[in-house]
Amino acid sequence: MTKSTVNRVLDLVEKQQEQYVVDLSELLRIPSISADSKYAPDVKRAAGWLVEHLGGMGLSPELIETAGHPLVYAETAPVPGAPVALVYGHYDVQPPDPLDKWTNPPFEPTIRDGRIYARGATDDKGQMLTHVKSVEAWMKSNGSLPLQVKFLIEGEEEVGSEHLESYLREHAEKLACDCVVISDTSQFAPGVPAITYGLRGIAYYEVHLTGPNRDLHSGVFGGGVTNPAIALSKMLAAIIDDEGRIQLPGFYDDVVPLTEREREEFQGLPFDQNAFEQELGINGVTGEAGFSTLERRWARPTFDVCGLTSGYQGEGAKTVLPSQASAKFSFRLVPQQDPKKVTAGLKKLLEPLVPAGITMELVDYHGAPGIVIPLESPYLSAAADAIEVGFGKRPVFMREGGSIPIVNKFAEILDADVLLLGWGQNDDNLHSPNEKFTLADFQRGIRTSAALWDKLAKINQDT
Numbered sequence: 001m002t003k004s005t006v007n008r009v010l011d012l013v014e015k016q017q018e019q020y021v022v023d024l025s026e027l028l029r030i031p032s033i034s035a036d037s038k039y040a041p042d043v044k045r046a047a048g049w050l051v052e053h054l055g056g057m058g059l060s061p062e063l064i065e066t067a068g069h070p071l072v073y074a075e076t077a078p079v080p081g082a083p084v085a086l087v088y089g090h091y092d093v094q095p096p097d098p099l100d101k102w103t104n105p106p107f108e109p110t111i112r113d114g115r116i117y118a119r120g121a122t123d124d125k126g127q128m129l130t131h132v133k134s135v136e137a138w139m140k141s142n143g144s145l146p147l148q149v150k151f152l153i154e155g156e157e158e159v160g161s162e163h164l165e166s167y168l169r170e171h172a173e174k175l176a177c178d179c180v181v182i183s184d185t186s187q188f189a190p191g192v193p194a195i196t197y198g199l200r201g202i203a204y205y206e207v208h209l210t211g212p213n214r215d216l217h218s219g220v221f222g223g224g225v226t227n228p229a230i231a232l233s234k235m236l237a238a239i240i241d242d243e244g245r246i247q248l249p250g251f252y253d254d255v256v257p258l259t260e261r262e263r264e265e266f267q268g269l270p271f272d273q274n275a276f277e278q279e280l281g282i283n284g285v286t287g288e289a290g291f292s293t294l295e296r297r298w299a300r301p302t303f304d305v306c307g308l309t310s311g312y313q314g315e316g317a318k319t320v321l322p323s324q325a326s327a328k329f330s331f332r333l334v335p336q337q338d339p340k341k342v343t344a345g346l347k348k349l350l351e352p353l354v355p356a357g358i359t360m361e362l363v364d365y366h367g368a369p370g371i372v373i374p375l376e377s378p379y380l381s382a383a384a385d386a387i388e389v390g391f392g393k394r395p396v397f398m399r400e401g402g403s404i405p406i407v408n409k410f411a412e413i414l415d416a417d418v419l420l421l422g423w424g425q426n427d428d429n430l431h432s433p434n435e436k437f438t439l440a441d442f443q444r445g446i447r448t449s450a451a452l453w454d455k456l457a458k459i460n461q462d463t
Helices: 003-015 017-028 036-056 125-142 165-170 226-236 258-265 273-278 293-299 339-351 378-391 407-414 440-455
Strands: 063-065 071-073 084-090 109-111 113-117 146-152 179-182 192-197 199-211 304-308 323-332 357-368 396-400 419-423 436-438
Touching: 003 125, 017 036, 017 113, 017 125, 017 440, 036 063, 036 071, 036 084, 036 125, 084 125, 084 407, 084 440, 113 179, 113 440, 125 146, 125 440, 146 357, 165 339, 165 407, 179 407, 179 440, 199 339, 199 407, 226 323, 226 339, 226 378, 258 293, 258 323, 258 396, 293 396, 304 339, 339 357, 378 419, 378 440, 407 419, 436 440
Parallel strands: 084 146, 084 179, 179 419, 192 396
Antiparallel strands: 063 071, 071 146, 109 113, 113 436, 192 419, 199 323, 199 357, 304 323
């Protein structure tokens, strides 16, 4: 497409700013809480709002019923020879509790200081809507897009996307694309747009140790009966050494080291270690030796205890030798690590450590591998160019320490690069009271998305 065509689209985006906020507010008023069954009609109402909105743009959207909440699908016209982009997002939201912590009611969008406050403002209604609006602007100003864009928007992301994977597998041909565009992450910092090119995976477990058939008097039996809480403490401590290295056999065999380019990119980010510690109320950090805080959080595997339970937890003292002890813990994994191999290594480490008088049960809850998109990807490059149009500056490239398992499924099933393009901020209170979205970032996101379709369409797929 010519530059003048893109400028016409961007000019329309500029003129429609107020209407975009009106439309976003309308969607935010729908309490589409997927975790609470009494809101099921509202979840479906939000899906219906999207169907009506996409239909009003000249598309032919589908409301796809599942055993849970519905999916919404729509597509623009195919463009021979051009790449195909699939936009994924979700219209369901987290419960707003605790309600007394909200300044305004969570489903009454309120604008203060250039930010819109409501549940779902940034996660993910606002961010998802930037792509809907950019396509709308292309359709209104030009009648078509320079490539085909497909939308797949779900209503179960906040409850695990239970029915999405099966739909992906069953309809892979229908959803076929060259890249998947997801805006459900954040910028690196205010005024520092980012492309997230990697996510860590996860392996999550619970271990139960059982000793005597009842709690015992610690004075009468202590020293003569194995204490499950002490045994558990020793076993957990054996998983990681003083240098922050995880001790599971073979754990690091498949870990892909950071490249020099990646380490330079991370080092060049405007990250303030002291401010990071002050924000968390801590007086120092620890972790795997030889790596920076960002490298540890984003690109190195880690082990964390998430919960511990044993013995007497009430007020005052009770001299008890507990009969049971349990812990919940997780490993964050980097690309190429296999959660199944982690499980095998965990059993190999822990089973010989179970002392006499103790039985162990290890529960494997779930696992998902990490993902990284090569920095050389032409789709990443196109996205960086689009962000420069929308935000007025080049993005930084970052990874995230959290896990989004469905991202792996998109990459695996559709064999497509995934572009994680976040317009929000880390302090937007996702899943917390007073969730917000900066309206300037909402507008920049629409501009970036509008430019993205032009940049992607120009990719020479022969290179």
